[in-house]
Amino acid sequence: MVVSIRDVAREAGVSVGTVSNVLNKPDEVSADSIARVQAAIDKLGYVRNDAARRLRVGVSSTVGFVVLDGRNPFFNEVVRGAEDEASRHGIAILVGNTDEDPAREQLYLDLFEEQQVRGVLISPYGDITRRLERLRERQIPVVLVDRMNPEGRFSAVATDSVAGGRMAAEHLLAQGRRRLAFVGGPFDMRQVRDRLDGARWAVENADVAASLEVIATDALSVEEGVAAGRRILERPPGQRPDAVFAANDLVALGVLQSLSAGGSLLVPEQIALIGFDDISFAAAAAVPISSMQQPARAIGQTALRILLEEVGDPGLIPRQTVFRPELVARASTRPRP
Amino acid sequence: MVVSIRDVAREAGVSVGTVSNVLNKPDEVSADSIARVQAAIDKLGYVRNDAARRLRVGVSSTVGFVVLDGRNPFFNEVVRGAEDEASRHGIAILVGNTDEDPAREQLYLDLFEEQQVRGVLISPYGDITRRLERLRERQIPVVLVDRMNPEGRFSAVATDSVAGGRMAAEHLLAQGRRRLAFVGGPFDMRQVRDRLDGARWAVENADVAASLEVIATDALSVEEGVAAGRRILERPPGQRPDAVFAANDLVALGVLQSLSAGGSLLVPEQIALIGFDDISFAAAAAVPISSMQQPARAIGQTALRILLEEVGDPGLIPRQTVFRPELVARASTRPRP
DNA sequence: CTGTTAGCGCTTTCAT
């Protein structure tokens, strides 16, 4: 039923070694052999058994990518970037979604380890340095994505979230806003803390008197954004912030949705709004949303490139690649007339 | 360096067979052995070598999912649904993006076949029945996603695109629109043809005199939608359609973006607009976009469930599961005042 | 350049 390299060899009238060489080192084989083996492969419909190959060689040609939120277009762009780079090296990417669930994070890491993936890209949720170190002991390099690794134990590719938070808040202040609110959470997500820290710094070091309150959410989702927006609406108008910095665009979209429900349209006249990531849907929103742009595609590409370099040379010193976010100002933070 | 079942056996003072049994059939092993093997596993940090296991048993615990467009939130929801179901069975999903490229479609199918995945979910682009049949010959079941298989050779889970197209057009007609335009393409995508066919049927069988023109795009993307919208804008106002049915929400978002560029805001007053899929961003658009909702999550779940059933019983007769799309009417198709 | 052959680590008989 199942065609093995043996069958191909018999059909082509050569040895299994030759067939293997045709597959792996064609230049060490005569043209004649190549032709006959190819013919046999086509005739028999042979497909190499990757398990056997891996058992022998010890590594696979897949890279695992543990993603924080598979429904966030930002991450999909990052994956896309990694994929682009991977396909150039004949590598496929196995994507595992954790949805901010540590148990699933574990599950996928275990799976990848069993599968002896060539390397792991991960946008980590909790603190899993230990787990990742074990992977590396097993010769499986790890590159952190969308998150720095201050201790420098792992290579990381990310955007400078602190700078991004600062720039976002500075932009709001420059537009004349003074009562800022940061909407986001949970705070055990490093990116969230960093963005808030940056914003806080900007407010504290501003030339003008301004305040920053925190409106915490349970996740970075549209739904949580909607809920946060409602909480703002419930307040008497005088006590509302005059600007909202959402931890990412999904939250921003949610906030916008509540704030403009019923045609009230408070944005940007009464409340300015800025998000983070600059997903493509931010520009198409009811009120085009300002955002801190991250080079998502480039992040994915770079991460994969570094990963492959570490595969090639395990002794490589981990390096941190930091992209600078860029302000994309749109209608949602236009100054009041 | 790398810990094998042999090392565990030695450490625990049992044979490799027993270790294997502890791992796979714990009830055929004495409690004492289980305890000692467990201890040894923990101490040594043993991780099963999936390649060896697979070589022996012949199947893996992954399912491949060949996706048409990884950046379409609709597909991400479908993947999510499949993942939910998969994680319940200890199965991981390997996602491959084709971006409507037949070559990449091939590539991923080859890869999955080499990897002996447990089964394949696929939203196919071209006609690859032959290729899929070969997979099935190799005991790899295939379930089509988001696309029916009229010949009934494969199980399929999809939304009734013809009905959806019909309902969308009927809705536009009911809002008093008469000059409809279908924006979408390419037409070798089955879903696109079906949606158009449904719309055409509705127009031809309407009580009123109405027309339907086709504005073809090269892909179902926001960019292509933008381009199509521009072409509409270039016409003299009298020759523009008074309603646009976009083949999916990405295209609809693009069309909306051109039509409302420069603050002209033709939607819905002059041109009504409806999309397909009801991705979450449709509701948050500049003008909330009406759409034909597909139960994306349920589609993914169902597809995976059927796939696993076919894994268990390869003789199963293929079945077609069809969901009915639901109209979600929003501002973009509000009747003219 | 080609053929022969030894395992990679695991599961699964088959004895015991």
Next chain:
DNA sequence: ATGAAAGCGCTAACAG
């Protein structure tokens, strides 16, 4: 209930 041993399909080392 446990141990011994065969062998899954492949690659790489070696001999020719």
